[in-house]
Amino acid sequence: FFNPKFGLFHMLNQNQAIYASFSVANKEPNRNDYVESTPISRPKHETLYDTEIGYKQNGEKLSLGINIYHMKYKNQLVLTGEINDVGANIRTNVKKSRRYGVEISNIINTQTIDISSSLSLSKNYVFDFNEYLYDYGSDFSEFNTIINKYKKTDISFSPNIIFNNSIIWSFKKPFSVSFKSKFVSKQYLDNTSNSTRLIDPFLINDLELNVNLNNNFFKNLYLKFSINNIFNETYSNN
Numbered sequence: 001f002f003n004p005k006f007g008l009f010h011m012l013n014q015n016q017a018i019y020a021s022f023s024v025a026n027k028e029p030n031r032n033d034y035v036e037s038t039p040i041s042r043p044k045h046e047t048l049y050d051t052e053i054g055y056k057q058n059g060e061k062l063s064l065g066i067n068i069y070h071m072k073y074k075n076q077l078v079l080t081g082e083i084n085d086v087g088a089n090i091r092t093n094v095k096k097s098r099r100y101g102v103e104i105s106n107i108i109n110t111q112t113i114d115i116s117s118s119l120s121l122s123k124n125y126v127f128d129f130n131e132y133l134y135d136y137g138s139d140f141s142e143f144n145t146i147i148n149k150y151k152k153t154d155i156s157f158s159p160n161i162i163f164n165n166s167i168i169w170s171f172k173k174p175f176s177v178s179f180k181s182k183f184v185s186k187q188y189l190d191n192t193s194n195s196t197r198l199i200d201p202f203l204i205n206d207l208e209l210n211v212n213l214n215n216n217f218f219k220n221l222y223l224k225f226s227i228n229n230i231f232n233e234t235y236s237n238n
Helices: 031-035
Strands: 005-011 016-027 046-058 062-074 076-083 089-094 096-109 113-135 144-154 161-172 175-184 202-212 222-227
Antiparallel strands (some): 016 046, 046 062, 076 089, 096 113, 113 144, 113 161
């Protein structure tokens, strides 16, 4: 494959910069995509056209990054519910699918508290998607193929919001406490945007106590005590 990338990076001053890039990426189908297809349904390779523009600021107490992206897919391979003659799932090329959004990150440093956050807001769509269902009847002697057509629908396993946050409090040497949070919005299990087949949004929080014992003999020596999912949130992540 020929995968070119072109970019521009400009320093506004010592601490700020802007950039823009355009790149092309190609990916061949997996081995299973060939094995589980027929000679008349061989998949094509996927092509991605990625355009990004962004801004960065690096300071002693505050760092900030904003990245806007648009990902245009050609012949993306997705599951449609279709199966082959031995019952294996088939991934099929869809002509048009898109991912676009914004990624924001920041770091705040003070004498005792460090805060780092990242936020991803996105929309992820597949267009002109056909879902295949099979009605085998009561005796399984024959079946009917049902095709549901969707003009625009969400790409599976693609949450629109992902948020991570970490707060580290160095209250007294050599001790520090960190509180970490992660939020993921709902994501669908298939490409039909069916609300009965989705993973619910979840928010989990972790607490850590760190003891840094660096000395003349050990350059890096620390102890960490952690409680994961401290509020006992019940969730599924995949």
